[in-house]
Every structure is written in structure tokens, then in C-alpha cells.
Amino acid sequence: MQPIHGYYFAAIIPSIEGLTKDIKIKGCYVNNLAILYPDSQIFTRSFELEKLLNADDTQIIKYCINNDMLKGEFKNLSDRELATRPIRNALQQGAIDFAKDAVNLRKNLYFDFKPSLFIANSLCKDFSLTLRI
Numbered sequence: 001m002q003p004i005h006g007y008y009f010a011a012i013i014p015s016i017e018g019l020t021k022d023i024k025i026k027g028c029y030v031n032n033l034a035i036l037y038p039d040s041q042i043f044t045r046s047f048e049l050e051k052l053l054n055a056d057d058t059q060i061i062k063y064c065i066n067n068d069m070l071k072g073e074f075k076n077l078s079d080r081e082l083a084t085r086p087i088r089n090a091l092q093q094g095a096i097d098f099a100k101d102a103v104n105l106r107k108n109l110y111f112d113f114k115p116s117l118f119i120a121n122s123l124c125k126d127f128s129l130t131l132r133i
Contacts, residue, residue, distance in 0.1 A: 009046050028117065037117050041125040048128060053092060056085060 011027030029036055029043040042049065060072040098115075106113045 009043055009049075037121065040117070041121050041128060045124065045128050049124070052088065056088060 006025055008025065008027050010030035011025050011032065027036070029040045037043070056077075058074040058077055061075045062073050064071055064073055102113065102115055
């Protein structure tokens with residue numbers, strides 16, 4: 001198994017089974033039980049964010065045995081769920097583009113660059129508030 005380095009909203013490192021010493025994992029809002037950004041909208045609304053970003057991934061509704069093989073049966077996405085796919089794709093692509101730009105900036109221009117947690121939190125808060133209308 002190859003180590004998967006990563007940055008996460010929250011990382012509680014001792015809870016990851018089989019963790020090797022050469023893996024790099026860091027939490028942005030919570031890192032190894034230390035709260036780094038109190039009152040974070042991204043962290044407190046992480047379930048909403050996860051639902052938004054994973055909505056194209058259908059859920060398993062049941063398992064069936066077919067020819068002695070266990071196979072998951074997935075829920076079909078509704079027309080309403082499918083209609084929001086372009087918006088989700090644009091949001092996801094924007095996040096990927098931002099991450100690529102941030103890495104490029106850190107490697108080639110400003111080595112100490114760290115994206116603003118305040119701005120990310122503000123964007124999430126504004127976006128979440130519009131969902132409630």
C-alpha cells in the first residue's frame with residue numbers, strides 16, 4: 001500500500017489504522033485534536049460540504065448475492081440531482097484549479113504562501129446562507 005499524503009479539513013492522526021511514519025497528513029481546521037480555527041463554518045458545516053461535493057456518487061441501497069458474489073445495488077439519481085451536476089462540476093473544477101494555482105505559487109514565487117482560512121470560511125458561510133433561503 002502506498003502512503004497517501006494529504007491536507008484535510010480535520011485530521012485525527014492516531015485514528016488512522018496502519019499509518020506509517022513517512023506519511024504526511026495535516027488538518028486545516030483541526031489537526032490531531034487541536035482546533036486551529038475556532039467557529040469555522042467549513043468545519044461545522046462539513047457534512048453539507050461533503051454532500052455537495054459527493055452528490056454525483058450514488059449511494060448503495062442494498063447488497064445482493066449473484067453467482068456467489070456480493071454486489072452492491074446503487075440508488076438511481078433523480079432528475080433534480082442530475083440537474084445540479086453542472087454547478088457541482090464547476091465548483092469542483094474551481095477548487096481543483098485553485099489548488100493547482102496555490103501549489104504553483106508556493107513552488108515558484110511565494111514559498112510561504114498559505115491560502116486564507118478566513119476567506120475560505122467567509123465564502124463557505126455566504127454560500128451556506130444562500131442554501132437556507
